[in-house]
Amino acid sequence: MKARKGIYMVIEEITGRIARDLEHLKQYTATPGNGCTRLPFSKEARQAVEYLKELMHEIDLEVSEDAAGNVFGLLKGEDPDAPCVMMGSHYDSVSNGGDYDGIAGVICAIEVARLLREKGIKPKRSFVAAGFNDEEGMRFGTGYFGSGAMLGHRDVEYTKKFCDKDGISIYEAMKEYGLVPENIEEAAWEEGRIGSFLEVHIEQGPVLDAEGVELGLVDCIVGIQRYMVTVNGRADHAGTTPMDMRMDAVDAAAKVISKIADWAREKADGTVATVGYINTVPGGMNIVAEKVEFTVDIRSRNNDNINDIAARIKKALEREVAEYGGSYEIENKLTITPVELSAEMLDIMEAECKELGYSYRRMLSGAGHDALEIGQNLPAVMLFLPSKEGRSHCPVEFTKYSDFAKGTVIMQKLAEKLLDK
Ligand code: GLV
Ligand code: MN
Ligand code: MN
Numbered sequence: 001m002k003a004r005k006g007i008y009m010v011i012e013e014i015t016g017r018i019a020r021d022l023e024h025l026k027q028y029t030a031t032p033g034n035g036c037t038r039l040p041f042s043k044e045a046r047q048a049v050e051y052l053k054e055l056m057h058e059i060d061l062e063v064s065e066d067a068a069g070n071v072f073g074l075l076k077g078e079d080p081d082a083p084c085v086m087m088g089s090h091y092d093s094v095s096n097g098g099d100y101d102g103i104a105g106v107i108c109a110i111e112v113a114r115l116l117r118e119k120g121i122k123p124k125r126s127f128v129a130a131g132f133n134d135e136e137g138m139r140f141g142t143g144y145f146g147s148g149a150m151l152g153h154r155d156v157e158y159t160k161k162f163c164d165k166d167g168i169s170i171y172e173a174m175k176e177y178g179l180v181p182e183n184i185e186e187a188a189w190e191e192g193r194i195g196s197f198l199e200v201h202i203e204q205g206p207v208l209d210a211e212g213v214e215l216g217l218v219d220c221i222v223g224i225q226r227y228m229v230t231v232n233g234r235a236d237h238a239g240t241t242p243m244d245m246r247m248d249a250v251d252a253a254a255k256v257i258s259k260i261a262d263w264a265r266e267k268a269d270g271t272v273a274t275v276g277y278i279n280t281v282p283g284g285m286n287i288v289a290e291k292v293e294f295t296v297d298i299r300s301r302n303n304d305n306i307n308d309i310a311a312r313i314k315k316a317l318e319r320e321v322a323e324y325g326g327s328y329e330i331e332n333k334l335t336i337t338p339v340e341l342s343a344e345m346l347d348i349m350e351a352e353c354k355e356l357g358y359s360y361r362r363m364l365s366g367a368g369h370d371a372l373e374i375g376q377n378l379p380a381v382m383l384f385l386p387s388k389e390g391r392s393h394c395p396v397e398f399t400k401y402s403d404f405a406k407g408t409v410i411m412q413k414l415a416e417k418l419l420d421k
Contacts, residue, residue, distance in 0.1 A: 007356060007409070014111055014405035021107045022401065025051060026099045035096035035395030038103075040134035040145065041069065041177035048091045052106060052131045059114045061129065068149035068187040069133035069179055075113050077126040077419065083195030085418045087112055087411060088130030090146065090370055094138045098397020100202045104385075106131040108200040108408045115412045116419075123419035125195065132370050139164045139173075141228055141295060141333045144373035151377050152188035156181050162333065196345065196418055197380040199371040200407040202399045206390025207363060214406060215353055215360040216384030217346050221372040222270055222299040222365065223338035225306050229253070229317065233326040235282065235290035246288050250280055252320040252328075253292035259316060260296060263309045270364050271300035273309055301338045301364055336368070339375035345414060346381060352413045358406060367392075381414075383407050 028044040028051070030037040038044040049071050056063045056073030065071050071091070077084070089105025109129035116127060132150075137143030140162040148154050159171040159181040174181045203209075208216050233249030257275050264273035274297045281291035296313060298306045317328045346362070353360040363384065365372075371380040385407050388398040 010409065011402060011405045014115075014408050015402045017114070018104075018107055018111060018404045018408070019401040021055060021110075022099060022104060025103055025107075029093075031096055036093040036099050037095045037097070038091065038093040039095070039139045040092045041173040045069070045092060045133070046177070048103065049131065052091065052110070055110050056113075056129065059110070059117050061113055066149070066187040067179060067183040067185075068146045068154065069174075069177065070146040070150060070187065071131040073110060073113060073129040075116060075127040077123045079124055080126055082125045083192055084126040084128050085196055085198070085415050086128040086130055086194050087198040087200075087415060088128075088132060088370070089199050089201055090132040090135030092134050092136055092138070094136050094393050096395055097393050098395060100397055100399050101204065101392055102135060102201070104202060104399065104404055105200045108404055108411065109198075111408045112412045112415055115408070116415070123416070125419045125421075127415060127419060135368075135370050137226070137334060140170055141226060143224070143226065143334045143368060144336070144370060145170070147370040147373040149184055149187035150189055151374065152185065153373075154184050154187070156184055159184060194378055196342070197371060197374045197378055198345075198411050198414060199369055199380070199382045200404070200411055201369055201382060201384060202392060202397070203384040203387045203390070204367045204392035205387065208361075208384060208386035209388055209390060211361070212359070213361050214358045214386070214403070215410065216363045217349050217353075217360055218365045218371075218382035218384055219341050219343075219346055219362045220301050220364050221339050221341070221369060221375065221382070222301050223303045223306055224334055224336050224368050224372075225298045225310055225332065226334040227296045227310070227313070228331045228333055229294050229296060229313070230329045231292045231317070231321070231326060232328065233288065233290050233324070236288040238286040238288055241288055247324050247326045248288050249292040249326060250289045252324050252326060253278075253294060255320050256313060256316045257294060260309070260313065263312055264298070267300065267302075267305040267309075269300050269302035269305055270366055271302070271305045271309075272366065273298045299366060299368075303337050336372060336376070339372055339380070341371065341375060341381045342379040345379065345418075348414050348417055349381065349383065349410055352410050356409065358410070383410060
């Protein structure tokens with residue numbers, strides 16, 4: 001009973017601090033009153049990073065920002081050469097998203113550092129709280145820019161390859177923001193410096209909320225492929241061009257797009273496929289479209305399913321284009337394979353949940369996360385918190401601050417075990 005009361009008090013204090021920080025960070029959006037829009041290399045991203053740095057300084061962490069725009073707070077261990085325990089998430093958001101996706105995980109990581117500091121312990125290994133840049137891929141259609149750079153997966157060519165909808169490349173956006181894209185490879189950490197990666201995140205789906213379960217222990221994250229497809233036709237008069245004499249890019253694209261969701265429905269393993277963006281050019285009611293651009297995002301825990309749907313899309317494009325005489329291009333923006341998270345760390349988390357009396361379940365993540373990128377190379381683990389009615393990537397996204405506190409306590413306990421291993 002006494003131990004239980006202790007944890008209630010701790011939870012209350014942590015809840016208060018997390019609420020203060022997340023409430024503060026809500027203001028750094030380009031769309032006030034209409035959700036969080038904190039795109040990479042924007043003014044709002046800079047403001048959020050400065051606030052994160054302040055919090056890190058407040059608890060005396062060694063603060064740094066790297067060549068990719070990631071921010072780190074280091075709590076040095078007794079053996080600074082031993083592989084560190086890193087915890088974090090991303091500080092960017094989608095357009096008109098919620099106030100918790102990503103950023104809450106950064107705040108939980110800083111909170112773990114604060115709890116370690118308050119305990120006055122000097123762990124054997126270092127603990128690093130991390131805020132990653134451009135996890136979402138919203139602006140450039142990519143994803144995991146910051147965490148990928150930390151692993152050495154990004155170079156200057158990559159920054160020149162991808163552009164936003166205004167034609168601004170990552171390279172140009174970085175320069176504008178005050179970073180030096182030529183230095184991007186300096187963001188890579190030497191192999192062996194990071195021992196494990198921990199991430200707290202909102203579930204962004206309905207399972208925990210619907211089942212009334214407090215915590216989700218994520219054992220697998222889906223793989224993802226993303227494409228930008230361009231179908232080229234010919235602009236013509238909508239009234240005078242007979243149906244068999246036009247090269248209608250919308251007609252061809254629509255025939256392909258209409259099949260994509262059904263191909264995903266045929267598969268098991270949490271397979272989903274989404275066309276989230278369509279643009280027609282010139283976009284006139286009485287003009288046959290000369291061009292259609294659309295995105296495809298395919299996910300599954302079984303990589304074969306993703307490859308199969310991607311192959312079917314290419315085949316269907318070939319067929320439609322052959323039929324009406326146009327052409328198409330398909331640009332791969334992201335390919336990342338599914339990842340199994342660390343069974344050892346999941347077992348520790350499960351034991352901690354039991355000890356504290358929190359309900360939990362193991363689950364798949366259908367959303368991508370920095371842990372997906374990092375988990376390709378390093379032992380990683382994730383903890384999910386309930387999202388009200390499963391809503392996310394929209395302004396109504398909501399998770400209780402006290403739920404973040406519960407997640408923080410579990411991760412602190414896990415971190416303490418790892419830090420002294
Ligand atoms: C990010 O939230 C993603 O899953 O796309
Ligand atoms: Mn997201
Ligand atoms: Mn996220």
